[in-house]
Amino acid sequence: MGGRLARDIHLIRFFREAAVQRGETPALLAHGGGETVTWIELGRRMDLAARGLIALGHRAGDKVGICARNMPEWTQADLGILAARGVTVSLYPTSLLEQATFILRDAGIRILFAGEAAQLDLGTRLLDLGEIDHLILLDPALAAPGDPRILGFHDLLKLGGDPALDAAHQERLDGMSMDDLFTLVYTSGTTGEPKGVMLDFANLGAAMRLHDRRLTVGPDDSSLCMLPLCHIFERAWTFYVLYRGARNVYLRDPQTVVKAIGEVRPTLMCSVPRVYEKAYAGIYARMENAGRLMGGLFHWAVAAGLEVQRRRAAGQGLGLGLRLRASLAERLVFRKLRALFGGRCRFLPVAGASLADDVNLFFQAIGLKLKYGYGLSETCATVSCYEDGLPPIGTIGTPLDTLEVRLGEDNEIQVKGPTIMRGYYNRPEETARAFTADGFLRTGDAGALDGQGHLIFTERIKELMKTSNGQYVAPQRVEGTLAKDAYIEQVAIIADSRNFVSALIVPYFDRLEEHARSMGITWRSPAELLKNSRIVDFFESRLAELQKGLSKYEQVKRFTLLHRPFSMDLGELTPTLKLRRKSIEQAFRAEIEAMYAGIQGKQEHSS
Template structure:
């Protein structure tokens, strides 16, 4: 069944599920459900409005917005019209937006809120696009005749000739039609448009059907950007399974709404769990001795259960009894903070520290840690409910081949691998081997049981002047899980030791400063204070004890402001743009090496 075209699959769901909630969103403090039939009508009217506006089959249409139900309605409308949807991160600068619009040949752009509309208006006035449709009905259209609100756009699609044209296009659907063009966020060089077709997505569904158990009773909290392949492919899968997708625009609000939404599943990046882990540990540290002891005991018992599961053994009667008690005294209360109904939680996008992973597994959270890329339609491997090895990134999905190439690079061959990079045949040739494997740029290891272990990003490996290779992600992940650290960037290439630029978590740091009665006038003064520097020295030394000596940070600089997307220092997926960061903070970096 999953080998059918995505639009046909969704039409079957619409016919069968009718008024059951497909999407949900919070409006004016209330949660509003959008039924399958309503979703289907919005998809059709959007497709018909596009056709009426002059859209041609296989033409690219842009989506430049934060998460909202209208995002999905517009996306599906584009696909139904046999178009290609091109998601653009809502935080993209005008230059980034312009590059994608020009490269993809976008004429019509769906935008989210006022900031995105105002950026798009620059392109419209310059003749770089022809039409703007705003998904948020509160956007001021600035008197622009070529702009409209989404609801008005849908009304224009209630048009008989356009409906007939849509039915004709449906007869032309092909599995090798492009479904989407997703631009990589470009940590180095300009972004590349990854071409994924309907066959890629169908294969992705089939693989997930064999690994996961998702059905019409499930509720997914859509909190990662839909512009990213992880949430996008997952949201398609949620709808394909007939489950309900709940939207929040601001991922920073996830812990505020998760108790109301009570999701059964939710995609997230490791940073969410790292921050939650740091907050929990901080609360436990302040708790009375008896409560601290109880929590420590429960954590140890949960960890024993994880080890028992990993070994494929049955828990002893004693361990089963301890788990029963820990469940009632500790675990259940903690899971209630996440809504209390989570069945499994896909996690990917960066390295997840083993101790953070183990902690949540011990508490009864089924983290489905995995690995994937835009170029592989997301998932390559992930944990299996029946078995997983802590430290690994799971086992390969059925239908995917993985082998090791030069320098232990992970090579992937699968029906989910992209068609190539749009308008970039040379870049496509560089990442594909002669026998059809994709070069991931990531190094790893394979064990005899089929588990994959990520070791480092080959393109990011840093070689010290002493000839030692340092994997920055490993060091950054080790240090960055601390509740006093918000961001960290490692410097080591061609240097004789590892240093770091660190952005503190000022909420935690200021709380600490108050606890020791430390007086300061501004952030910069706080960061220069000897007691603060000594405090961070001690924490970093403790955090990196398990790292090899040559990997350990010897010097660091505390920064008063965070790395930002607006300044080009991080990508929309929160990956560091190291060259830009090192250029901007060159003076601070040189100071660390000149004062040794």
């Protein structure tokens, strides 16, 4: 089954047919071991899970929650909910009790799937508080604690095997409509209260069809499922991968992606720009210490690759000399660099934040094809992305076919088309504010369109910071500039209503400690190391060099080195690694105020 989805075919109906036709072909597997779920088995479990939910009292249209890290059971539960004509609502696996309770109440969820021990603990508390009626455990390693309200995923499948459920299940299948909601995606909310984005099967079907016109994915492909499935980017991509008949390999811990990508050797992988910024910084850091010969060869090869990109972009020929250089660079350097990513990547979708042009160019030059794009939960992920061929660096590609994109007031990117959400659940006023009078979605992002129709992202309108001097600073631009440094792991800019720009910086401690030892510095703790005046001077000099391309008013004047990273568990990062600025500013209020109080000159203060 090739996978071309007709305009009126429901994705669940398509998957049920695909399960029979694809048979024993692998569909889902977990990185690190465990069973391989074939298509025929996936179809069986999808139906059994749907029937098990019906046995628990689930009704058509009921919302069901999933709170888990990535695992094959996540998708099996998701498809089971949808096959019961339910609506899947994903919760972040790091959700606190208050956050989970808000979503459960807002969506009316009474059944929750939980992943591992942490989510079991959360679910048990929700059961005891009467917030849910049933808790289903996805991780096969988890034992149900004996509470009749808690059952394992395979217990749910057994429950679904009752022949008495045949008629009810068939009724759900017969009643499926493209107008049915397939999900509520609660926006991660870098600020404010989360809102449930309503996406229906017509939105999802349109996304599948439009990606068919832009991408080539098939049964020979293997995708590493690394970004959290609770986010629409990875979840919609997972549906697309399965729809096209490719294998999906699930990675529970995204922190292990470097090891996993070498073992899985995927042909495809969704990620956020930060993954490539860190890889870029790591490669250059390694080359700094590689010795004159190897370092010289690396820089020579990269220069050749960048020249190839430049000439092709200008429509110029390469010439015999450059072709020979590029061929040698490929054999001696680029092939080895791509091996760090498994050596088989065909293209790598990247979205969720701004990707620095020089980072993008570097990976394109070495032959790692980043498919840079732009989208929102409200647009069922992709609005625009690169087409095949030479990537238009500096842009986020062209809009998908049939999507209308225009610029509104303040150059706001506005979108209209078949993938756009129905609205925000239980939020009619906010839904009305999200759309223009003629039906375009207001994205809240500012941008531009070039003469070839490429979309250009400039900044988040809501995130623009205005200094007390009246200058507007786009924090992502400044943070992206600094984050390319080999010694900076994370950075958060502070500028709003302040008289200059400052930064909270989390160093790469392994690299910094190695550098400190080479300088003869001794320390007893990370905090002590970060207070060392020679380390502060080291970072000050690196920032001065990095910021040469920034306007004076954008440049960081003071900084604080932090001894702990920004954390998703503490609510400081979204699942796609965006900064939750309000949480960060609350957590590090003392450090921020010290920078503006002028207490420590160069800011040797460390938290």
